Amino acid sequence: MKRYLETGNFAITQGAIIAGCRGFFGYPITPATEIAEAMSRLLPQVGGYYVQTEDETAAMHLAVGAALGGMKTMTATSGPGYILYADPYGWAIGCEIPLVVLNSQRVGPVSGITGAPGQGEFYLTRYPTQGGNFETIVLAPNSAQEAFFLTVEAFYLSERFRTPVTILADQLITDGWEDISIPETDEEKEAMGLRFAERKVHPGPEFYPPTDEIDLPPVVLGHNTGALCSDWTPTEEGYDIETVEAQHKHAYRLIYKIRNHMDLISRYETLFLDDDPEIIAVSFGTPSRVVKTAVKKAREKGVKVGMVRPITLWPFPDDLFNKKAIYLSVELNYDGQLVREVQRAAPCDSEVHFFGKCGELPTVAELHDLFDKLLKGEPLKRQGWETEAW
Amino acid sequence: MDYLAEKYLRPRKIPSTACSGCGLGVIQKALVKAIDELGYGVSDIIWGTSIGCAGRQTFATWKGDGFAGTHGRVYAIARGLRLAIPPEKKLVFTVGDGDAFGIGFNHLLHAARTNTQMTIAVCDNLGYQSTGGQFGWTTPSGVKTDSSPYGMFEPNWVRDDMDVLHILREAGATFLARHVSMDGPRLEATFKKALQNNGFSLVHVIYPCTTNFGNNALGTRRAVDIFRWIKERAAPLGEEREGVIWKTGIYYDASNSRPEFSELMREKVGEIHRRYQNEGAS
Ligand code: SF4
Numbered sequence: 208m209k210r211y212l213e214t215g216n217f218a219i220t221q222g223a224i225i226a227g228c229r230g231f232f233g234y235p236i237t238p239a240t241e242i243a244e245a246m247s248r249l250l251p252q253v254g255g256y257y258v259q260t261e262d263e264t265a266a267m268h269l270a271v272g273a274a275l276g277g278m279k280t281m282t283a284t285s286g287p288g289y290i291l292y293a294d295p296y297g298w299a300i301g302c303e304i305p306l307v308v309l310n311s312q313r314v315g316p317v318s319g320i321t322g323a324p325g326q327g328e329f330y331l332t333r334y335p336t337q338g339g340n341f342e343t344i345v346l347a348p349n350s351a352q353e354a355f356f357l358t359v360e361a362f363y364l365s366e367r368f369r370t371p372v373t374i375l376a377d378q379l380i381t382d383g384w385e386d387i388s389i390p391e392t393d394e395e396k397e398a399m400g401l402r403f404a405e406r407k408v409h410p411g412p413e414f415y416p417p418t419d420e421i422d423l424p425p426v427v428l429g430h431n432t433g434a435l436c437s438d439w440t441p442t443e444e445g446y447d448i449e450t451v452e453a454q455h456k457h458a459y460r461l462i463y464k465i466r467n468h469m470d471l472i473s474r475y476e477t478l479f480l481d482d483d484p485e486i487i488a489v490s491f492g493t494p495s496r497v498v499k500t501a502v503k504k505a506r507e508k509g510v511k512v513g514m515v516r517p518i519t520l521w522p523f524p525d526d527l528f529n530k531k532a533i534y535l536s537v538e539l540n541y542d543g544q545l546v547r548e549v550q551r552a553a554p555c556d557s558e559v560h561f562f563g564k565c566g567e568l569p570t571v572a573e574l575h576d577l578f579d580k581l582l583k584g585e586p587l588k589r590q591g592w593e594t595e596a597w
Numbered sequence: 598m599d600y601l602a603e604k605y606l607r608p609r610k611i612p613s614t615a616c617s618g619c620g621l622g623v624i625q626k627a628l629v630k631a632i633d634e635l636g637y638g639v640s641d642i643i644w645g646t647s648i649g650c651a652g653r654q655t656f657a658t659w660k661g662d663g664f665a666g667t668h669g670r671v672y673a674i675a676r677g678l679r680l681a682i683p684p685e686k687k688l689v690f691t692v693g694d695g696d697a698f699g700i701g702f703n704h705l706l707h708a709a710r711t712n713t714q715m716t717i718a719v720c721d722n723l724g725y726q727s728t729g730g731q732f733g734w735t736t737p738s739g740v741k742t743d744s745s746p747y748g749m750f751e752p753n754w755v756r757d758d759m760d761v762l763h764i765l766r767e768a769g770a771t772f773l774a775r776h777v778s779m780d781g782p783r784l785e786a787t788f789k790k791a792l793q794n795n796g797f798s799l800v801h802v803i804y805p806c807t808t809n810f811g812n813n814a815l816g817t818r819r820a821v822d823i824f825r826w827i828k829e830r831a832a833p834l835g836e837e838r839e840g841v842i843w844k845t846g847i848y849y850d851a852s853n854s855r856p857e858f859s860e861l862m863r864e865k866v867g868e869i870h871r872r873y874q875n876e877g878a879s
Contacts (some may be wrong), residue, residue, distance in 0.1 A: 230677065230680060230681070232677060250851060250868045251865070251869035251870060251873075252869060252870065252873040253870065254870040254871075255866070256676070256862055256866055257678050258676065258680075258862075260707070261678075261703055261704065261706075261707045264670065264673070264702070265670075265673040265676075265703075265704055268666075268667070268670045268673035268674045268677065268704075269673055269674070269676050269677030270675065270676025270677060271677065272674035272675060272678035272681075273677035273678060273680050273681045274677075274681075275664065275674070275678055275681070275684040275689060276677070276678045276679075276680065276681025277681050277682075278680065278681040281675070294667050295670065297667075298667045298670075308770070361672060368771075389680075413867070423857065424869060428643050428662045428664060428678065428682060429662060429678075429682035429683055429686055430662070431639075431640040431661065431662065432662065433660070433661065433662065434662045434663075434664075435657050435662075435663055436664045436665075437657070437804065438648070438663035438665055438666070438667055439653075439655055439656075439665065445657065446609065446610075446657050447653070447656055447657065447665070453815065476636075530879075532666075552640065572648065583853070
């Protein structure tokens, strides 16, 4: 095991290389630029390729193209670049091409504040492209160490599920300096729970069977398998077709290959859920670290509060919200995104509240004040506008 | 076409899905013939297509591996793909004028800059025909389409002083040519040269769209009329006459004069990789 005092960006590149990533395609953007820089230095050392492209649309298309040739690939960006991934993201979902995408969220909309953390792309990662009829896998780390772990995991899931996987980080995770342990031996990797899956090549001729099975190899070009892939609805062999029957089979596979294997995907952290929490604070990413401290400290004072931190954001872990409680979603946005899913998943007789900040983290004191108000049934007043609104 | 079709094309896609009288098949036939004459087999080539008539009608016609990319992005996809596939495989693309010179132009320029191996047949039906017939970036001046009802008055990119092939040459392309689909053996000969360039080759081929262009621009769907209309406006380079829009032939041939993108990448990465294997990580 090697220990470093390093950034989340560093941790992510280490995870990618350990997972077998040999192609990184990027376009400079704060706060993910350092991943591209590090990849440009590290990848050639292990025989891998770094290519800087003309824009993010190209970056992800190159990443998908190389993945379609059998390479494990990755690209990393922030919100303004992630939106330009929409086009190739859909193609990769539809053609079922494995690759890993990282989005380090900053403050939006558009370019917003470049050097501060935000969480405005919770829903965008669920619907990273147009058209619907698909399910996505999105993982959200809350530390550099976890970003390392989830990068390896993202490669693993992308291979088994034949789909792009997004790691949804934020500026503090990628830019922040932390103590990071990188395993070196196979034993250390195993002890850390890292999982690996190699790229396989689909032999054809039925590249798109109507099934929710996973572990089918993806389409790979260049192996003379007669491989076909396109942006149109495919027949089982990959020919383009315009019938609702074929489209139904295709959509069924894209949705249920993921939904029917949640046990392989779901990750979360909870606190005091079995200890009668009256309030359950919900958050992911960096703010969850403040929430965790606030919850623990409140418990020390006897406040009956618990915590849910989804690590797998999508598919959304509805099962984590089956307790009746007062839910408080703490997010780095002002419009309230995670809270909408919490309200949908929580029992109907639960109260669901929202506390949003953006560009800066909530404080423990602020959260304690909120817990207090919620228990007293007072409205959540805040500066700038009267009550919580989402 | 029987021999060529049997050897190189998928029976499921014969006959073609293009409208009857469409000139697209003639271009594809010339390209497949060139491939055959050079002795390439099905497994030597990965065939890429895109959106629009040129993409949709040629997708999955090639017996070997093939793909249809998102609109205008095959040139970007290709740069990634080339790094992962065996270096001896060739990429051959049939795309449309809107795809190459409109939505995909930025990626096309960067594919030219990097001299990435791809032989691109830009099958030009003079506008956006699969959407019913709107003007494009090569639609001749004055021509009426569904979106230029008063005649095409925007400048297009096929003019002596503003030619898309000149832009591509400046951008780094190593083989550039223009033809009309009626050029027959000359078109085949050009495709043969384009395929032998281990770099960025683009052959721009004007072809008659009988369904939409013919109807909108010329007021007829009669194939012979549209064929004649195009033919009258084309002449080999050096034999230009009054009223010629498309000068046909090879515009630029610097085949194999500079490193191909994936070859360069493999070489550089190979060097660095070996150095680090010998010395250990820095
Ligand atoms: S619309 Fe025109 S270009 Fe398209 S297939 Fe029909 S004839 Fe050919």
